[in-house]
Amino acid sequence: MTDLRVVSSALRSAPGRAARPPDNRWDGALRLAAAHDLLPALWSAGRERGWWTVLPADALAQVVAHFAPGSTHPPLVLQQAYDANRLRVADLSDQGRVILEHLASTGIVAVPLKGLHALMAGWWPDPADRVMRDLDILVSKDDAGPASRCLASLGYLPFATGHTAAADHELPAVALPGRAGSIELHTALVVSRWSAVLPGAEVLDRGPLMSSTDAVIHSIAHAQLHDEAHLLARIPLRALHELMILAAGPRGDEIDWARVRTSFRRVSAEAALDAHLCQARSLFGASVPPPVGRLRPPAHDRLCRTLVSHPPLASIFERTAFLPRGLSTERMHDLHGPGSPWISRVRHAAHALHRMARPRRTDTGSA
Numbered sequence: 059m060t061d062l063r064v065v066s067s068a069l070r071s072a073p074g075r076a077a078r079p080p081d082n083r084w085d086g087a088l089r090l091a092a093a094h095d096l097l098p099a100l101w102s103a104g105r106e107r108g109w110w111t112v113l114p115a116d117a118l119a120q121v122v123a124h125f126a127p128g129s130t131h132p133p134l135v136l137q138q139a140y141d142a143n144r145l146r147v148a149d150l151s152d153q154g155r156v157i158l159e160h161l162a163s164t165g166i167v168a169v170p171l172k173g174l175h176a177l178m179a180g181w182w183p184d185p186a187d188r189v190m191r192d193l194d195i196l197v198s199k200d201d202a203g204p205a206s207r208c209l210a211s212l213g214y215l216p217f218a219t220g221h222t223a224a225a226d227h228e229l230p231a232v233a234l235p236g237r238a239g240s241i242e243l244h245t246a247l248v249v250s251r252w253s254a255v256l257p258g259a260e261v262l263d264r265g266p267l268m269s270s271t272d273a274v275i276h277s278i279a280h281a282q283l284h285d286e287a288h289l290l291a292r293i294p295l296r297a298l299h300e301l302m303i304l305a306a307g308p309r310g311d312e313i314d315w316a317r318v319r320t321s322f323r324r325v326s327a328e329a330a331l332d333a334h335l336c337q338a339r340s341l342f343g344a345s346v347p348p349p350v351g352r353l354r355p356p357a358h359d360r361l362c363r364t365l366v367s368h369p370p371l372a373s374i375f376e377r378t379a380f381l382p383r384g385l386s387t388e389r390m391h392d393l394h395g396p397g398s399p400w401i402s403r404v405r406h407a408a409h410a411l412h413r414m415a416r417p418r419r420t421d422t423g424s425a
Contacts, residue, residue, distance in 0.1 A: 061086035062293070062366050065096065066341040068103050069299050071306045078109040084132040090366075094295040095189035098143040101136035102187050113137060144186035149238035151177055151185070154193050157241065160212060161197070162266070166205050169196040169265045171244060172280070175273055181304050188300070192231065192240045196258055199245045202229060206243060214241060226250050247276050248284040255279045255325045270304065270312040275321045277301065278334045288330035290376045293362045298337050302344035315347050333358045 064079045064087035079087070091100045104110055110133035113121065118141075122134055154174045161168040170178055171194040182188045197205045209232055217233035217240045227246035233239065246258045256275045261268055268276070278301070281287050281294035304310055322331040332349030336359050339346060349355040365372035 060363075060367060061090045062341075062363060065091050065094075065100065065295065068100055068107070069096065069302075070343050071302060076107055078104070078107070081132070088132055088135060090295075092139075095191075096296055096299060097136055097139035098189060099187040099299065101133075101140040102184055104133070104136065109133070110136075115141070140186060143189055146238045147177070147185050147188065147190050150174070150190050150193055153234065153237060153239075153241070154178075154195075157193070157195065157209065157212065158266075161195075161205060161208055164204065164208055166197060166201045166208065167262050167265055168201075168205065169261055169268055170194070171196055171247070171268070171276065175268050176300065176304075178267060179270070179273065179309065181300070181307060181309065183307075189296070190239065192242055194228075194242050194244055196244045196247070196261060198259070198262055202243060202245050206232075209241060209243070227253065248279050252279060252283040252325055252327070255283065255321050255327065270309050271314045271317055274301065274304065274313055275318055278318075278331060279322070279327075282330040282334050283325075283327055288327075288333050288358075289379050291358065291362045291365050291372075291379070293337060293341070293366055294334075295341075298334070298344070299342055301334075301338050301346065302342040305338075305345040310345060319350075329355075329358075333362075337362070 061083075064083050067076070068079075088097070088100075091097050105112065113134075118134065118137060121131075122138070151174070154170060158168055158170065169175075173188055173190040174193050174195070176182060176188060177185050177190075195205075206229060212234070214232035214234050217231045227244055227249050229243045229245070231240040231242045233241065244258070246253045247256045247261065256272060256279060261272055264272065277297050281297035285294065286292075287294045305313070319328065319331060322328050328350065332355040335346050335349045336355035338344035339348070340356075340359055365375055
C-alpha cells in the first residue's frame with residue numbers, strides 16, 4: 059500500500075469501519091499528508107473510522123512528553139495537528155469577519171476566497187479539518203489602495219512571505235501582531251496568464267460570497283493552472299479532497315459543471331480540468347462528472363502517481379516541463395531582443411540539458 063493510497067483511502071467519503079493500515083505504513087503517509095495540509099482531516103477521518111480515540115489535552119501532553127522529538131505515535135501527531143489548526147482557524151475566521159465587516163462599512167466590495175470562502179459557505183462539517191494559514195480576500199484594482207489603508211487602520215502591518223512580482227494578482231501580505239496567519243488582498247483570482255478563466259470583476263459583481271460554481275472554478279484553476287500541477291504532473295491532494303467534500307455535501311448540487319467547463323475552455327485548459335476530475339474520482343471517489351478526454355486523463359493520472367512515488371524522477375520531469383516555456387519566442391525576445399530566436403533557443407536548451415544531467419550537490423556541513 060503506497061503512501062498516496064493510505065492517505066486517499068482514509069479520506070474517501072463513506073468511512074464505515076475500514077481496516078486501519080499497519081503502523082509501518084504511517085510515517086510516509088503522514089509526511090505526504092503534512093505536505094498537503096491534510097493532517098487535521100486525516101485525524102477526523104481516522105477517528106470516524108474507529109482507528110483512534112481522542113485524548114484529553116492534559117493526557118495528550120503527558121503521553122507526548124514520553125516520546126523523543128519526531129517519534130510521536132501517529133494518532134498523537136494527528137490529534138496535535140488537529141488541535142493546533144482548530145485554534146488557528148477560529149482566530150483567522152474571527153479576523154476575516156472583522157475585516158469583511160470593516161471593508162463593507164467603508165463601501166469596499168470584498169469577496170472571501172479559498173479557505174475563508176469554504177468555511178463561510180459551510181462546505182466543511184468540521185471547520186477544524188480545513189487547514190488555514192492565511193486569509194485571501196478579493197477586491198477590485200481601484201479598491202486595492204483603500205482596502206490596504208483599511209487594513210492598516212485595523213493594525214495590520216507588512217508581513218514577509220516571499221512575495222514576488224510574479225504574483226501579479228495579489229498585494230504583499232499583512233498581519234496583525236499577536237494573531238494567527240496573514241492577510242492577502244487579491245485583485246484577480248489567479249496570475250494574469252490565466253485570469254480569463256474567472257475574471258475578478260465578474261466575481262465581485264456577484265458578491266459578497268462566491269457561488270459554488272465560481273469557487274470550484276477558482277479552486278481547480280488555482281491548483282492546476284496557477285500552481286501548475288497539470289504542467290508539472292503533480293497531484294494537488296488538498297484541492298481534490300476539498301472538491302470531494304463539496305460535491306458530497308448539501309451544496310454539491312449547486313455546481314454548474316457546464317459553466318465550469320466553459321470557463322476552462324475559454325483559456326484552452328480543458329485538459330487540466332479533465333485531469334483534476336479524473337484524480338478526484340480515482341483517489342477520493344468524488345461525485346463529479348467524468349472527464350471528457352477519456353484517454354488522456356487516466357494516462358496523466360498514472361504519470362502523476364509514478365512521479366509521487368519517485369521524487370528524483372519528478373525533479374527531472376519538472377525541469378523538463380519548463381523547457382517549452384523557457385524557450386518560447388516571447389522569452390527569447392525579452393532576453394536577446396528582436397530577431398530569430400532559434401540560435402538562442404539552442405544555447406538555452408544546451409544549458410538546461412547540462413544542468414539536468416549534472417548531479418545535485420548534497421551539503422553535509424553547516425554554513
